[in-house]
Amino acid sequence: MTRQEILDELKKVLNPYTTDKEALAGITEDTDLIKDLKINSANLVDIIIDAESKYDIEIDYDSADRMTNVGSCIDVISEKMGQA
Amino acid sequence: MISVGNDIVDLHAIDQSRTSDPRFYPKILSATEQQLYQRFAARLPMWLWVWLLWSAKEAVYKYLKRHEPTLVFSPAKIVITEITGEFTPTTSFGEMVSQIGASQLSITILSTFQNRQFTTRSCISNNCIATFLTDDFDRLHWGIEQIAHDDYKSQSAAVRAFATKNLSTYFTSRPITIKKSTIGYPEVYFGDSPLPIPLSFAHHGNYVSYAFLLERY
Numbered sequence: 001m002t003r004q005e006i007l008d009e010l011k012k013v014l015n016p017y018t019t020d021k022e023a024l025a026g027i028t029e030d031t032d033l034i035k036d037l038k039i040n041s042a043n044l045v046d047i048i049i050d051a052e053s054k055y056d057i058e059i060d061y062d063s064a065d066r067m068t069n070v071g072s073c074i075d076v077i078s079e080k081m082g083q084a
Numbered sequence: 085m086i087s088v089g090n091d092i093v094d095l096h097a098i099d100q101s102r103t104s105d106p107r108f109y110p111k112i113l114s115a116t117e118q119q120l121y122q123r124f125a126a127r128l129p130m131w132l133w134v135w136l137l138w139s140a141k142e143a144v145y146k147y148l149k150r151h152e153p154t155l156v157f158s159p160a161k162i163v164i165t166e167i168t169g170e171f172t173p174t175t176s177f178g179e180m181v182s183q184i185g186a187s188q189l190s191i192t193i194l195s196t197f198q199n200r201q202f203t204t205r206s207c208i209s210n211n212c213i214a215t216f217l218t219d220d221f222d223r224l225h226w227g228i229e230q231i232a233h234d235d236y237k238s239q240s241a242a243v244r245a246f247a248t249k250n251l252s253t254y255f256t257s258r259p260i261t262i263k264k265s266t267i268g269y270p271e272v273y274f275g276d277s278p279l280p281i282p283l284s285f286a287h288h289g290n291y292v293s294y295a296f297l298l299e300r301y
Contacts, residue, residue: 042097042288045111061160068156
């Protein structure tokens with residue numbers, strides 16, 4: 001998958017956890033999950049679990065820590081998919 | 085280091101079955117914390133335990149983040165080592181509570197992170213879990229409010245208004261405002277001057293909470 005394809009799919013993963021649909025529609029790799037999309041930190045684990053299911057990957061603690069913005073989420077997902 | 089951190093969890097906004105899923109809670113709890121649960125299993129359901137520990141970890145993170153801007157929240161690395169107190173979630177604060185001190189925060193949680201130890205204080209009501217951390221709990225001012233709408237803008241506006249109202253009772257001669265620092269935590273201002281009052285906000289679902297530390301007057 002290309003980074004753009006992962007980003008398009010990631011939008012669907014993030015969708016249930018943000019009420020700011022306008023910000024979600026306009027996300028870039030620099031978009032911060034908490035600051036820009038206003039996702040509550042209590043939902044960050046949900047996003048990691050949903051990403052694991054969607055891409056059939058396992059995200060360890062250290063990788064999960066890095067998933068603070070869209071670009072780093074794509075980094076982790078593409079790294080883990082490459083390991084599969 | 086003088087700081088304050090807090091967290092709130094709206095129990096109605098939690099997916100209880102998902103929290104108990106063996107794929108979910110190991111993202112929050114370390115192996116030793118999962119073992120620690122066995123001592124409390126008769127008193128607290130697993131999902132409530134997970135979110136109690138989450139709120140303690142989040143409060144520690146927010147307490148530290150003020151002075152360590154690059155710190156990343158890594159819940160499994162803040163390790164809870166001991167919990168004491170009254171867990172039965174029977175306390176009900178109603179729609180709004182503002183308190184000074186920790187007498188109503190009946191749960192004490194010890195944790196370690198990067199070779200430092202922290203003591204957080206929590207309460208569980210029928211509706212929410214709230215946790216606080218500061219350097220002197222006798223000087224801690226905290227509040228919890230139930231709000232009508234659970235979107236970010238409503239939460240943000242509500243917690244700011246709630247904290248401003250309570251802070252203003254101590255600054256009757258000078259109007260204070262609350263601004264957001266570049267790191268993201270709230271700061272108390274008098275005009276263009278920041279006041280040395282550590283302040284922390286939390287919101288989740290239909291609940292918001294503030295915490296600040298004041299000198300004794």
